[in-house]
Amino acid sequence: MVWVAGRRRGDGTPVPRVRMTGKERREQLLDVARALFAEKGFEVTSIEEIAHRAGVSKPVVYEHFGGKEGIYAVVVDREMQYLMDHIVNALSGGHPRELLEQAACALLDYIEGSTDGFRILVRDSPVASSTGTFSSLLNDIASQVESILGLHFSRQGYDRKLAALYSQALVGMVALTGQWWLEVRKPKKDEVAAHLVNLAWKGLSHMDHKPRLRTR
Secondary structure (H helix, E strand, O other), X not given: OEEEEEEEOOOOOEEEEOOOOHHHHHHHHHHHHHHHHHHHOXXXXXXXXXXXXXXXXXXXXXXXHOOHXXXXXXHHHHHXXXXXXXXXXXXXXXXXXXXXXHHHHHHHHHHHHXXXXXXXXXXXXXXXXXXXXHHHHHHHHHHHHHHXXXXXXXXXXXXXXXXXXXXXXXXXXXXXXXXXXXXXXXXXXXXXXXXXXXXXXXXXXXXXXXXXXXXX
C-alpha cells in the first residue's frame, strides 16, 4: 500500500490506497493532461501542474511521456483516432442526404460528448505536424465522403472528379459550424444538424452541371 500525503482519518492516521499500476498511472496522467490542455492550452499548461493535479512528482510524468510535448502528442493522437472512428462508423452510405445527416450528427455528437477533446483538436500548438492537425483529420474524413459522393455524381451525370472539391466544402462547412456551436450551444444540436443538411442538400440537389460566375 501507499500512503496518500495530506489525507488522514479522523484519528490522524494516514489513509492508505492501493498503488496504481504503470498502465493505470499513465491513463490517470493522460486524463489530467487532457483536461488541462482543454482548459488552458498547450503553452500555458506545465509539467508541474500536470504532476500536481495527478498527485505525483514531475519525474513520474517524464518517465511515462518524456515531457510535455510527449504527453500532448498522445492526447491529440488518441482524440483524433476517436473522432475519426466515430465519424467514419457513422457514414453507412445510402442516399447522399443521409450521408450528410450522418456526418453532421456524428461531429455534433462528438462535440457535445467530448468537449475537452474537441477544444484540444481545434487549437494550434507548436508540436502539431502536417499529419497531426485537425485539418489533416478533416481531410481524412473528406476522403471517406468523397468516395460515396463520387458514386452519386456518376449516377447524376456530374464530373466525378469534382467529388473531392464538394466533399472538402461539405466537411469544412460542418466542421466550422461545429466550432461555432461549441461556444454558443444554440440552437439545439439536432436543429443545427438539420439546418446544415438543409443548406447542403438544397445546393447539391439543384447543382448546375457547369456552373458559371455571374459577376465576371
